[in-house]
Amino acid sequence: MAPLPDDPEELGTPSFPDDLNDPQRLAAAHVDGPLLIFAGAGSGKTRVIVYRIANLVAVHRVPPYKILAVTFTNKAAGEMKHRLEGLLGDSVAKDLYVGTFHAICARLLRRYHDAAGLERSFVIYDDSDQRAVMNRVLKELELDEKRFPPRQVLSRIHKQKQEGKGPADFQPEGFFDEPIKRCFEAYQRHLQAANAVDFDDILLHVLRIIEDPASMPGEEIRRRFRYVLVDEFQDVNQVQYRLVRAFASSPPHNLCVVGDDDQSIYRWRGADVRIVRGFRKDFPGAQIVKLEQNYRSSNNIVKGALGVIKPAKDREPKELWTDNRDGEQIGVIACDNEHDEAAFVVERIRELTERGLSAKEVAVFYRTHAQSRVLEEVMRAERIPYQIIGGVRFFERAEVKDLLSYLRVVANPRSDVDLLRIINKPSRKLGDTTLDKLVQMADGRNTSLYESIQALCDSGSINSGTRHSLLSFRDLLQKLMKAARDTRPSQLAELVLAESGYTKMLDADDSTENEARKQNLSELVGSILDYEEEALSAGEETSLSGYLERVTLSSDIDALEDAPRVAMMTVHAAKGLEFDSVFITGMEEDLFPFRNADPSRNEDVEEERRLAYVAVTRARTRLWITYAGRRMIFGQTRFGLPSRFITDLPRSTVRQGATPALERQQSTRETGNVGSVYARVRAGGSPWSHPQERAASSGGATYPGRPKAEPERAPGERYVEREPELDQGGGEDGAIHVGGRVQHKTFGVGLVMSIDNGADPIVSVKFSGYGVKRIKAAFLQRAGG
DNA sequence: CCTAGCCATGCTGAT
C-alpha cells in the first residue's frame, strides 16, 4: 500500500463553514455504527462520502478493500473513484469497491457464479431480451398474448422480484394470476437454462448467497465489507436494502447512508421512501445528521425549490437554506406551442453562449422523452451543439443489438434469445419453419438451441439445403468461439462482422440507412476499444463477458460527455447533476405532473412533486420554466394549463414572461384558449390564483388538486376541452374544424378535439359514451351547433 | 422463404 498522509488536512479539505452539522467535520468523524445523513439538494453530500472514505483509509487506517461504496450511476461511481484516486493515490483507490448495486453484484456474481448455479460466462438480459424470453414462454404455455401481454406479465414478475420474491412466493390474486405464476416459473427456468440473468436476478442471486448463513461465499462477502457507504439512499428498494444490511452485518457495522427523502423519484421502480424514513427504527442506535445548507444554487432558486417541495406530505422536517446571493429570478415563460417553446429555449441558449457561457453548463429538461424531438430539431436548425441523454438508445439499435447478440452467443452459446436473433442475419434461408423445428427439438431435449442444431440435422426432418445452412452457421460460431480465446474483444467484433457476412449484407446496397448502420457498428467497436483501454490501464484483464456486462448495465447518464454541448434529458436522468443554467420545459398540468390516461395506473402526484423539486435544484444561477398552451404529443394535440408546480413558486422568486409569438397573438386577439391561459398569467392573478388552488381540497380521488372550473370530463380523458383560438377549417360552411361538432353514423354527434391534416385527414372526436376516437374525415359530417 | 408495405396499437420514468 502506498504511504498515506496521517493528517486529513493533507488530503485537501473542502472549504465548509464551521457549522454544527458541518460536512467537513462529518466527513472526519469516525462513527462506529449506523449513520444516516439527510443531505439536502446541493449540500455537498457526494463530497461527504468521498471525504469519509478518504478519512477512513488515511486517518483510521482502514484497508481499502474493506470499504464498499454504492452510487446511483456508473458515472457517479467513476467520478467518486477519480476523486479518491486524487486523494489517496491510484494504487490505494483501486482496492476500493465503488459502483452501483447492479455493477457491484454483477462483479460478485462473476466471482461466485457457482453458488448461483451459473457459469462464469452468464449474460445479462435487457428489456427486449426479457420480452423475447416471455414471448417464448407464452407460446410454450399456450397463453394468449392478447390476454397476457408480455410486458404486463413481466412487470408483475419484476414487482415480485423487487420485493425479493421468487415464483414459489407468488400469491395469485384471483383467477387471472394463476397463469402468471406459471409464466414466472417458466421464465426463470428459461433464464437459468440460457445461463442468463435479468436485472433483478443480479441482485437476487447475490442476496440469496449473502443471506444464507451456511453459504461459504456468503460468509466471505459478509466478512469482507466492514465499511459500507450508500449514496442516494432514498431510492433503494427492498432487495437493495436487504443487501445493504447484509453487507454491513459484520462488526463494526460501520454503515453510512446518505439520502434526501425529498428527492425520492423511483417509487415506480420499486424504490421505497419508507426505508430512509424508517431507518432510525431499524437501527435504533443510528446517528442522524442533517445537511441543510445549499452551496449550489442562488437564493431565488433555493427559495423556489422550497416552494415546490413544501406542500409535500410526510417529509422529514428540514429547512434548506443558502448563503448565496439572490441572483436572477426564475423565468416562467408562457409559450404558444411546443415549437414556440423550443424556439424560446434555443434563443436563450444562444444568448447565454454568446455571453461566454460554455454549452456544457446548460441543460434542457423534460418530463418524457417524447418531448425531445421538437427541441432537437430546433437545436439542430440553429446549430447549437447538444447531446441527448437516453431516448432511443444507441444500444437498442437493431444493428448494434445484432452484433452484441453475436458476441453474447460466442461468450455463452446457451443464450437462445441471442441465437434466435442472429441465426438468420444476414439471411441464411433459415425461416420460421426451421426455427420452430429447432425450438421444438430443444424443448423436447431440454437443451439449448445451439446444442440442438446437430440433433435437428440428424433427425432427417429437414431438407439438405436447410441442413447445410444450419451446420455452416454452427461452424461459424465454433470458429468464432475458438477465435475468442486468444483475440481481444474488439478484434473479435471485427471478425464477427467479416465472417458472418454482416458487413457484406450492409454493403449490398449503399442506402443512407446502411451507411448509418455501419457507422453505428464502428462506434460500437470503438466502445469496445475504449473498454479495453480502460481495463488495461486499471490493470484488469479484458474479457468479452466483462465488456458485455458493462454495456448492459450502463445507464443513459453514463454517456453524458464532458464536451461543450447542451445536455438534454428527462428530469429522472438529471438526478445528481448540476448545471449553471437550466430550462425545465413542458411544465403543464397532466404532463408535469404526469397523468396517465389509464386511471388504474394511478400515478403519484407526490412523487411528481419531488421530481419537480429535483429539476429545480439542478440549477446554479439561472432557471427558466416554460409551458405551452397547446402541445402535440403522443400523436394528439392537447391543450394545457400551467402546472401546479409553477403555482407553488413564491412570487418573489419569479419573473413572468411570454414568447414573442404569444405576445403578438395576445395583442391581436383576446379570446381563445391560449390567450386566456396567458392572459391569466400575465394579469398576475394567475397561475398564482389558478383554479386548482381553490379546488385543492375538493378534488377527485386520484388527483386532489384538479381544477374545479373546468367542464366535466369523461373518465380517462386528459385535457381540458375548450375552444381553441385557431379555426382550422377556416370557418366556412361544411368544413370540419377543431371545437366544432360532427356526426358519425355509429357514434352519433361528437366534439372535434384535433385534426391531423394530410392527404386523408384524420380527426379526433370525442363522442359521449364512446370517448375519443380517431376517425377519417371522410366518415364524418359536420353537425349543427 | 423473404420482403415490403400495411395497419394497429401503445405512449412516463430506467438499472
Place this chain on the structure above:
DNA sequence: CATGGCTAGG
C-alpha cells in the same frame, strides 16, 4: 409518432 405484427406477393 414509432414500433411491431401480419399479409400478400415475389
